[in-house]
Amino acid sequence: MPLTTYEQVRPWARSIKARTGIGPKAGVMPPWYVEHNIGIQQYKNDPSLSELEIALIAQWADSGAPLGDKADLPPAREFADDKKWIIGTPDPIVKLPEITVKAAAPDWWGEIPPPPVGLTEDRYVAALEIKGFNDVPSGGSGRATVGGRYVFHHMIWSTDKGGGEGVNTPWPVHEVGRNADTFDPRAGRLLRTGSNIVTDSVHLHSNGRDTKGHLEIGFKLHPKDYKPTLRPSASRGLGKGVDISIRPMEANQ
Numbered sequence: 001m002p003l004t005t006y007e008q009v010r011p012w013a014r015s016i017k018a019r020t021g022i023g024p025k026a027g028v029m030p031p032w033y034v035e036h037n038i039g040i041q042q043y044k045n046d047p048s049l050s051e052l053e054i055a056l057i058a059q060w061a062d063s064g065a066p067l068g069d070k071a072d073l074p075p076a077r078e079f080a081d082d083k084k085w086i087i088g089t090p091d092p093i094v095k096l097p098e099i100t101v102k103a104a105a106p107d108w109w110g111e112i113p114p115p116p117v118g119l120t121e122d123r124y125v126a127a128l129e130i131k132g133f134n135d136v137p138s139g140g141s142g143r144a145t146v147g148g149r150y151v152f153h154h155m156i157w158s159t160d161k162g163g164g165e166g167v168n169t170p171w172p173v174h175e176v177g178r179n180a181d182t183f184d185p186r187a188g189r190l191l192r193t194g195s196n197i198v199t200d201s202v203h204l205h206s207n208g209r210d211t212k213g214h215l216e217i218g219f220k221l222h223p224k225d226y227k228p229t230l231r232p233s234a235s236r237g238l239g240k241g242v243d244i245s246i247r248p249m250e251a252n253q
Helices: 006-020 051-062
Strands: 093-095 099-101 108-110 123-134 152-160 168-170 189-191 196-204 211-221
Touching: 006 051, 152 211, 168 189
Parallel strands: none
Antiparallel strands: 093 211, 099 211, 108 196, 123 189, 123 211, 152 168, 152 196
16 A cells, blocks of 8 residues: 555554564565564665654554644655666666566566677676566556555576577576666676577566566666775685574684
8 A cells, every 4th residue: 555645654554563564474564584682683675663662653643643733743755766777867768578468368487588798798787677578558557455456476597698609697586676786886797799688587477467578687887997895706606505504602703
């Protein structure tokens, strides 16, 4: 449900009290499952609420969820046009094949034909953004669900030069509603000339109406003379993965 005005929020006051007060565990709002008295607590972009904020919400709900003084209202949020690129005008934009998903089609997982990126030289990527486009009218959608306008639920993908060279670069997974990804300025990710977009797993989900849709990938490139000063790890593996022991109260593990 939208929660941008008092009129939208007021009917959900008791539910908001309940959901904000059950953490940290599954179901808490906003989602944040880190124990508040164990381990590291300082995280970037931490959306969790303090004990004082949770208590204020509960008191507000228990008091009948009053509006308060309208003079204290913050200005209404302004949301960017979803057709504009958050990262600015991309350098290359790669359009993936258009796919039609029927109104009652079952969910589908698989690969779609690999389009070329179209670069003529190797370049480092500073940021990327993926947008979903479809022929759903702007004034309506199919099912009233999160992401109900879209038929691409998520995509796991990489870029690959192909030809048996085995040069494969993974990129952040696409999901409905995902923000743009900006890499550390010291660690741009290499996009090689002659690469194709390889979709290891595309998940299509019907939105309740016959819909034609496609994804577009926008890459923001570093200047041609850019060189990263940080290198990615040669391996992301953590041993065998099933028998990791993290010892309590010991630093530098």
